[in-house]
C-alpha cells in the first residue's frame with residue numbers, strides 16, 4: 001500500500017503571514033494523523049518563509065510519540081544561516097525517519113527539478129552516508145528519466161520521483177508520456193535496489209491515475225493541493241458555524 005505523508009509547509013506559510021501562531025502547525029499535524037495520515041513532511045527552506053527549525057522539532061516529537069514517520073526535505077548543500085542551521089544539522093537534531101535530499105537553489109519558489117546523478121553522485125555519497133549513520137532512510141529527489149542507477153550508487157535507500165511535469169500534463173489533458181516516463185523510472189529504480197516515493201503537485205484529481213501507472217510507489221508526500229482542497233472542503237462547515245454565532 002502507498003503511504004500518505006502530509007506536507008505542512010502551507011500551514012506554516014499562512015501562520016507566518018501574520019507572525020503569530022495561527023494556524024498552528026502542530027494542531028494541523030495532529031489533525032492529519034488523527035484522520036489516518038501515515039506521516040508528516042516538512043521542507044524548511046533557508047529563508048524560513050514557511051516551516052522553521054522549531055516546527056521540525058515539534059513534529060519530530062509528535063511523530064516519535066505516535067510512531068509515525070517524519071520526512072524532512074531539504075538541500076544538504078545549502079549554507080546555514082540565522083534561523084536555518086543547515087539540513088544535516090536539522091536531521092542530527094530531529095532524527096527524521098526519512099531525509100529527502102532536494103537540489104533547490106535559494107531563490108526557488110518551489111522545487112522544480114531533481115538531481116543530476118551523473119554529476120552530483122560523488123558529492124551526494126558522503127552526505128547519504130552521514131544521514132544513514134544518523135538513522136535516517138535517505139531518499140533523493142529525481143526527475144523522471146534520470147540516471148537512477150547512479151542514484152543507487154550513492155548508497156541512498158529511495159528516490160522520490162518529481163511529479164510536477166506529470167501533474168502539468170495531467171491538467172492539460174494528456175499525461176500518457178509523462179506517466180510512461182515515471183513508470184519506467186520507478187521500474188529501473190526498483191531494479192537498482194531503490195525504493196520509490198513520489199511527490200509534487202499531486203492532488204485528488206491526478207493521484208489515482210498516477211498510482212495506477214506507477215503502482216510500486218511506497219510513499220506520496222502531498223501539501224500544496226491537499227491544503228487547498230482542505231480549504232474548499234472545510235469552508236461550508238466553517239461558514240455555517242459563523243452563521244450560528246450571528
Ligand SMILES: CC(=O)[C@@H](O)[C@H](O)COP(=O)(O)O
Nearest residue numbers: 009043073102110111199200
Ligand atoms: C520536494 C517537493 O516537491 C516539495 O517539498 C515541495 O518543494 C514543497 O515545497 P514548498 O512548499 O516550499 O513549495
Ligand SMILES: NCC(=O)COP(=O)(O)O
Nearest residue numbers: 007199200201221223224
Ligand atoms: N515532496 C513533495 C511534497 O512534500 C509536497 O509537494 P506539494 O504537494 O506541496 O507540491
